[in-house]
Amino acid sequence: MKIALYMIVMAGVTYLIRMLPFALMSKKIESVFLKSLLYYMPYAVLSAMTIPAIFYSTGSFVTAVIGTAVALILAYFDLPLIVVALSAAAAVFAAGFFV
Amino acid sequence: MRSGSSFLKGVAAGTPIALGYLSVSFAFGIQAVGCGLSFVQASLISLTNLTSAGQVAGVGVIASGGSLVEMAAVQFTINLRYALMGLSLSQNLDKRFTLPHRLLAAYGITDEIFAVCSTSSEPIRPSYMYGIISIATLGWVSGTFIGGFAGQALPESVTAALGIVIYGMFIAIIVPPSAKHKSILFVVVLAALLSIACRALLPGLSSGFAVIICAVVSSVAAALIFPKKEEEAAS
Numbered sequence: 104m105k106i107a108l109y110m111i112v113m114a115g116v117t118y119l120i121r122m123l124p125f126a127l128m129s130k131k132i133e134s135v136f137l138k139s140l141l142y143y144m145p146y147a148v149l150s151a152m153t154i155p156a157i158f159y160s161t162g163s164f165v166t167a168v169i170g171t172a173v174a175l176i177l178a179y180f181d182l183p184l185i186v187v188a189l190s191a192a193a194a195v196f197a198a199g200f201f202v
Numbered sequence: 203m204r205s206g207s208s209f210l211k212g213v214a215a216g217t218p219i220a221l222g223y224l225s226v227s228f229a230f231g232i233q234a235v236g237c238g239l240s241f242v243q244a245s246l247i248s249l250t251n252l253t254s255a256g257q258v259a260g261v262g263v264i265a266s267g268g269s270l271v272e273m274a275a276v277q278f279t280i281n282l283r284y285a286l287m288g289l290s291l292s293q294n295l296d297k298r299f300t301l302p303h304r305l306l307a308a309y310g311i312t313d314e315i316f317a318v319c320s321t322s323s324e325p326i327r328p329s330y331m332y333g334i335i336s337i338a339t340l341g342w343v344s345g346t347f348i349g350g351f352a353g354q355a356l357p358e359s360v361t362a363a364l365g366i367v368i369y370g371m372f373i374a375i376i377v378p379p380s381a382k383h384k385s386i387l388f389v390v391v392l393a394a395l396l397s398i399a400c401r402a403l404l405p406g407l408s409s410g411f412a413v414i415i416c417a418v419v420s421s422v423a424a425a426l427i428f429p430k431k432e433e434e435a436a437s
Contacts, residue, residue, distance in 0.1 A: 106243060112274050113251055116278055117252075118308070120277075120282060120285050121311045122305060122308035123288075124285045124292065125289070125291060125307070125308045125311060126305055128288075129292075131293065132293055135429050136426070138430060139424070139428070143385070143386070143389045143425060144286055144417060146389050146393070147418075148286075148313065150393040151397040151413045151416035152313065152369075153369050153373060153394070154393075154397050157366060160369055161366050163362070166363075175373060178373050178376075179378070179381060181378045185218035185222075185371075188221075188222055188370035189367065192225075192363045192364055196359060196360065196362075200359075
C-alpha cells in the first residue's frame, strides 16, 4: 500500500513539472535574450548530463573513455544516433576483454 | 502532410530513442528489483514517470523508507529541467496543439524526446510528438519489464557495455551542431566544464540540481555572448 502512495507522488510531481509550463505558455516570446537562452538550453542540458557521467557509465574508467572516443569520432562524421550509441557500447564491450 | 504520416515520422524519429531507452530501463529494472520491488511495480513506475534519473532516485527513497515529502522534493529537484524544456518546446508548436493535446503530450517531455523535438525545423505537431512518445514509452517500459524479470541472468560484460548507450546518443545529438556553430560549441564545452567542476568541488550536490545550474549558467553566457538573430534562430 505504501508503495502505491510513493508511486502516486512520484508520477504526480513529475507530470505537473512537465505539464504546467508546456500547457499554460501560449504567448510567443519576443525577447532576443530569452529566445537565445531557450535555443542554447538543450545543448547545455545534454552536455552537462553527459560529461562527466559518461566516464562512470560502464564501471570502468578506461573502457568508458574508449567508448566516449568512438562516440565522439562517429558523431563528428554525422552518423545516425543509433549507430553512434551502439558502436560506443560495442567498443566498451570489446575493450572489456583487455582491461 | 496528414497526421497519420506525421505520426509515423515521429515513430521513425523516436526509434533510436526507444532502443537507447530499452538498454537504460533494462538496468533500471534490475536495480528496482534489487531494491525489493516486483518487476510489475518497476514497470508501472516506468510507465507513469518516463524518466531515468528521477526513477532511480525515487526507488532509492522507497528502498530507504523515506517520507512522501522527501519523495516529492527529490522528484521536483531532479525533474525541474523538464519545466525549462516544456517552456522551450511551447515556443515552436503547430497551431493544432490545443490545450487537450498539450495536457497529453506533456507526459512525454524527456531529455531525449525534447532534444529530437527541439531540433525539428518546422513547428511540432501533436501527432509527430505522439509518434515519438509511443515508441519511446514502449522501449522504456518493456526494457524495465525484461530487466526486472530476467536481468540477473545476463553477463556483467554486457550490462556494463549497455551503460554507455544513452550517453552515446547524447553525444550524437550535440556534436554535429557543435562542429558547425561556434556558439553551440561554446555552450557545450562550458556546460561540460561546469559539470566536471560541480562533480569535483560539490560532491554533495545532487546530479539533477547540478544539471540545472550548469545548463542555466552556460546558456545565459551563450545568450549574452552570441545572441541569436531572428533568421538564424529559425535555421
